[in-house]
Amino acid sequence: MGTIKMTTAQALVTFLNNQYINVDGVEKKFVKGIFAIFGHGNVLGLGQALEQNSGDLIIYQGRNEQGMAHAAIGFAKQSLRRQIIACSSSVGPGAANMLTAAATATTNRIPLLLLPGDIFTTRQPDPVLQQIEQSYDLNVSTNDAFRAVSKYWDRVSRPEQLMTACINALRVLTDPAETGAVTIALPQDVQGEAWNFPDYFFHKRVHRLDRRLPTVVQLEDALMLISRKRNPMIVMGGGVKYSEAGEVLRQFAEHYQIPFAETQAGKGTIASDHPLNVGGVGETGSLAANLLAKQADLVIGIGTRYTDFTTASKWIFQNPDVNFLNVNVSNFDSYKLDGIQLLADAREALIALDARLAAKNYSNDWGNQIEQAQNKLLKEIQRIHQVEYTGEEFIPEIADHLDYNSVFAEFKTLTQSVLTQSRVLGILNNHLPQDAVIVAAAGSLPGDLQRIWRTRDYNSYHVEYGYSCMGYEVNAALGVKLAQPQREVYALVGDGSFMMLHSELITSIQEHTKINVVLFDNMTNGCINNLQMEHGMDSFITEFRFRNSESGKLEGGFIPVDFASIAKGYGCKSYRVTTLEQLLAALDDVQKQTISTLIDIKVLPKTMVHKYCSWWHVGVAQTSKSKRIQAMAEQLNKHVDEARKY
The missing domain is CATH 3.40.50.970 (Thiamin diphosphate (ThDP)-binding fold, Pyr/PP domains)
Structure with missing residues (x-):
């Protein structure tokens, strides 16, 4: 075993240059580059390391820390979470600016690596420029605010800590069930501190995005549920797009003539002109999807978080016998709405379901209702245009x-x-x-x-x-x-x-x-x-x-x-x-x-598109001098009574 003496920041750059991801046998570099705005908290540490040897990393100069992090999210989302651009800022307001982007990434399950500078670990110059001093805890800095919006958070207070911090960061960034914002806070003195890093820390690492297979027991539960339902509906979430399961879902839907609706993250996985694609569902849903949603007795949610807009605050699925089958790589999401859990990759789950469902000669009772709903949708779009x-x-x-x-x-x-x-x-x-x-x-x-x-x-x-x-x-x-x-x-x-x-x-x-x-x-x-x-x-x-x-x-x-x-x-x-x-x-x-x-x-105000057969639970004053607001409060209470409670 050999060692290489370098600063913490230089070791970080070297490590990031050697991270790869493998999906279905296709390998590519995982970190394309770094967006950076340099200040006193990172310019002489990470900035020096990048100037000295950035390797294959492309360095982008951001204009606003939140803006550059949103650009990184857009890149990772469009890359189907297969490649990222990291983001670095100085300590203080530069770091705080990235908080909104961190929350955006975590909410949407998009990998985002944030590398904010941090206060001195030695405390010798405290309070350093842009430092928040908390009398109850001198270890607290702006970067502690990232804890609430990160899927993994760490502070590298010693050079030795960089290794486990980096490995765990990549573990989360490449995990489709747990990914989101990952924050590694880098104190500015530690960034420049040298240490003898073991050379094996810098070896090429390939992170394999293995497709989780459904268990036999969960498949049997799913098949039993589908078999007794006559009006199933698929809700296609972002997980379908990220797992590249669109073609398999299309074949599955065609085989059993099941209509599929889209979430915002799932839209664009299958073209809108497909006869079974009934469009967005929920509060911002299309006319076709929302008409069918109210009749569905089974909702097959694939790769969706079931947000309040997707379910119209748990109100849109009004069939008294409706059940939910949740296909997801996230155990957390698979439990929502008391659904039957099918914990698996979207593509693999659909392939397995199709093979077993075909043997049962399954069919449903939608008849021509899907076509009728589609015709209404197309006429409405033509009118709106x-x-x-x-x-x-x-x-x-x-x-x-x-x-x-x-x-x-x-x-x-x-x-x-x-x-x-x-x-x-x-x-x-x-x-x-x-x-x-x-x-x-x-x-x-x-x-x-x-x-x-x-x-x-x-x-x-x-x-x-x-x-x-x-x-x-x-x-x-x-x-x-x-x-x-x-x-x-x-x-x-x-x-x-x-x-x-x-x-x-x-x-x-x-x-x-x-x-x-x-x-x-x-x-x-x-x-x-x-x-x-x-x-x-x-x-x-x-x-x-x-x-x-x-x-x-x-x-x-x-x-x-x-x-x-x-x-x-x-x-x-x-x-x-x-x-x-x-x-x-x-x-x-x-x-x-x-x-x-x-x-x-x-464009003239008030010329947007109005909602179709939906409701959204928002806070409305329960007492008011306005009769209009009083009426809306009564209507809200009525809809809350009609909606599922959890």
């Missing part, structure tokens, strides 16, 4: 108790636009390249997309809706493009989410990595504005308005923003769109560009 502003008598899809004609008139005067959001989405769906990837995360767009967007190519739908993190869209689009540079990538983002965070748009310019930002500007946090009014409130601090000097309230005129000029200042090719003709011209021109682009589309 044609919605236009028709003047004073126009009634928006999101109707409420207020007269919105004055708002439309004000918006039209400011922007000269009468475009509706649903019509713009129809144009995009029909005119983007077939293999283009769309990225979205927050606001009204994910709901509209799950309800009416028709996917045409594999892995072309990239929506982060586990954490619904505003500011994910533009930054993650860069990660998607780094993962699949041959595809056009379009970030679909609202004005509120764009203003919150779009830092890595500049990084895309720096890297000559073209992304396209499609910005929907309705001068409102429209999704929450809808939520207010749907539940009896008036519009309250959700529209972007000037303060009224007379009333002192934020009820003045809309605040117009020229997003196209902002993007142009960054170096993007930009477009301001107020008509369908301008939109079509812009969509044609962006495909000819080699630099990142932004299309600033002015």
Whole structure:
């Protein structure tokens, strides 16, 4: 056994360069590179190590720590969790900025390696710049906040500790059931401390993503349940996509004529035009899926976490005899809704189920109900795509108790636009390249997309809706493009989410990595504005308005923003769109560009797509002076009584 004397940071870089993953016999490097923003907490440790010898790691210069970490999440998600980009920041605010991204990764089960700098272990210079001093515990730093949002957390207080920290970090990052954010805090003095590391720590390591096989007992339980059910429905979650089980699921569904609905993470695994693909299900579900969900007596959830949006707060599956069969690699998720557990890889579980179910000559009683629901869905999508502003008598899809004609008139005067959001989405769906990837995360767009967007190519739908993190869209689009540079990538983002965070748009310019930002500007946090009014409130601090000097309230005129000029200042090719003709011209021109682009589309408020046969449990005041709110509280209590309690 030999040893190699190097600093802790140099040893970390050497270790990361020698990590590989093997999936179904295909081997590739697991760590592609590192996003970094250097400060005093990491520049002379990890920064020095990367400058001296970064090996095969590509170093990306981030602009905001949260933004660069969202780009890393986008990269790992689009890579089906088979490759990652690590992220390093200084101690203090740089580290704290990554907390939101860590939560986003953990919620969505996406591998994200975070390497924040940390305070001195010696304590000699305490309190160091950016250090939080807690009188009850001098070991606490900003990085302790990562404990709540990480799947594995460690602090390397001695060089020797790096070895077990790294090995456990890779254990979690490559585990499909346990993956998420992994945080290794690196005190800045320890980063530069030298130690004689054993050479075997740096040997090539291959992490095998083995497919977990179902047990015979669990298969028998599953078959017994399916055999006595007449109206089964599959809910296809992100686990189907990550295990590349789409083709097997398609064959299974066709064999037994079982309709399959999609979660946000599962959408894009099988094209929308498949006759058994009934679209998104739940609170943001499509008309077809939600109609069938209410009749299903068996829900086969494959690779899904059963979020409240997927189940409409455990309300959408209303058949009194409904049961759940949960196919998942996560034991935690397999226990949800008191389901029968089939703890296995999605692809392997479906293959095993198919072999046994075929012997029983299983069939169901859906008959032509699936086709009827699909026809209703296609007609509804066609109608939604044609919605236009028709003047004073126009009634928006999101109707409420207020007269919105004055708002439309004000918006039209400011922007000269009468475009509706649903019509713009129809144009995009029909005119983007077939293999283009769309990225979205927050606001009204994910709901509209799950309800009416028709996917045409594999892995072309990239929506982060586990954490619904505003500011994910533009930054993650860069990660998607780094993962699949041959595809056009379009970030679909609202004005509120764009203003919150779009830092890595500049990084895309720096890297000559073209992304396209499609910005929907309705001068409102429209999704929450809808939520207010749907539940009896008036519009309250959700529209972007000037303060009224007379009333002192934020009820003045809309605040117009020229997003196209902002993007142009960054170096993007930009477009301001107020008509369908301008939109079509812009969509044609962006495909000819080699630099990142932004299309600033002015869309009327309240012109999103409304819900279909669903309900969502949100907190509503149980006492109020408003009769409308009182009525909504009564309705909420009624639906809670109808929903499953756990």
